[in-house]
Amino acid sequence: MKIMVAIKRVVDYAVKIRVKPDKTGVETTNVKMSMNPFCEIALEEALRIRESGRASEVVAVSMGPQQCVDTLRTGLAMGADRGIHVETKETLYPLSVAKLLRALVEVEKPQILILGKQAIDDDCNQTGQMLAGLLNWPQGTFASKVVLDEEKQEVTVDREVDGGLETLCLDLPAVITTDLRLNQPRYATLPNIMKAKSKVIKKYTPQELNVEIKSDLQIVQVTEPPKRKSGVMVSSVDELIDKLKNEARVI
């Protein structure tokens, strides 16, 4: 069984982002970039399934400019068997990413697709659902537990939903998107980083995959959120209660 994992290169989660003065976007030059944390969890889950002997190969896919190869190398150092890079300089919205992934599914024929539930840059939370829709595969989104049954060719997924935890059983092939508590991703060790350098990364262009990059969205501007007025420190519970009662009038 083959598992395909999609990974995205994003501004590192610990970076305090800055909006560009011309309002065209967020500053990304000279900013630390990393693998999207939800994608790390997706890759970790795929690796654990392979290590338990229930999958034979984990393929990591990334899309975008040349630098995505660095992110793929990190994925290979974590343990992915090989990588695929779809190179394009165009802005990719989730619908295009889903179409490119569908084209790769036709080439690679994986039984399970694992994606992060959202990327921490655009916070869209769409790609996995769109991909599942395009493929007409069942989906298990926001997963906090994944149990694979190879014999029955099905996967049981616990999902973090508004009301608690929901459990679904999906026939394979299926799409899974990961939530935070699914697992704790490993770090790449130095020997594995060295080994990763010789692993294969295959390149495609959107044209080679016969996917037209559609842009039905246009970014008008990116701005800073409004600042809150500065607060005050109070020195006692009595003062706090007084302020809440008589100044803020919320209790």
Add this chain to the structure above:
Amino acid sequence: LSTLVLAEHEGGSVKTSSVSAVEAAKYLSEDNSVSILLAGSGPSLQKAAEHAASCHPSISQVLMSDSEKLKYPLAEPWARLVHLVQKKGSYSHIIAASGSFGKNILPRAAALLDVSPVTDVTEISGSNQFVRPIYAGNALCTVQYTGSNPCMLTIRSTSFPVAPSDNARSSAAPILQVDLSTFGEEGMEKSRYIKQSSLDTERPDLGNARVVVTGGRGLKSAENFNMVEKLAEKLGAAVGATRAAVDAGFVPNELQVGQTGKIVAPELYIAFGVSGAIQHLAGMRDSKVIVAVNKDSDAPIFQQTLELQVADYGLVGDLFEVIPELLQKLPEKK
């Protein structure tokens, strides 16, 4: 314009967050005919449809899809239902609230309709222009939809609150049954609902509560979290938690507030032992009044640097002393 709102219902009522999605439709255009789509099976669906018919003055019709296949809110049949209803109704817009229901279903339906959806809209500035937070709310992105119909959105219900007085309408909207004869069977059995486990609570819903009391890692244990719950009870508040508190097993996942948890915007938000990670702030920064209690005066939640300052009222103190004192001195809820 014509808008289809995908609504979630529970116990015979449309959820408040879905009514917010109807409210949001008002901002697209003054001339907008709003249909609300409900699916499920049996008497609870019928009851919810009746509630939908009179829950908001903007609703011009209720579409009801009664089928065993739609008994649970699974994305596979729901996305197909949206596709079917859209093909018949040719709506210009499709909206859902951006809870786990809408986020699970709407993108899948959008893919079937070959359009790009817009997630987490907080402001509607025209029929095709929207504002949404990105980077955990550290930037706001204004985006224009330039594609063909339908334009699909999930909206943050906290940004489109519904005042109780807005609900008044003179007569109920008509309820129509969706014709499911062409719904199709293919692929429907590939996803099966097993169960849902949820917290049994009398407290108000976290997403809509007027007051939210939140605990962080500083609470140190699940037992200590009872203090936060007691205080919430006294204030008639919902209980929230940080990711750290959920990961440590103090409380279940559905209480998490933040970039990947619930988004709340109550009138009063009180945080105990919460350091103020940006991922947490993303979930509560729109609260009207924020109170932070932390024994670390350098905690980001009340740091004196302009850009990070969040709390309106900060109290440096030991929460194990502050909470009991609050319990004793706060007035009983009205």
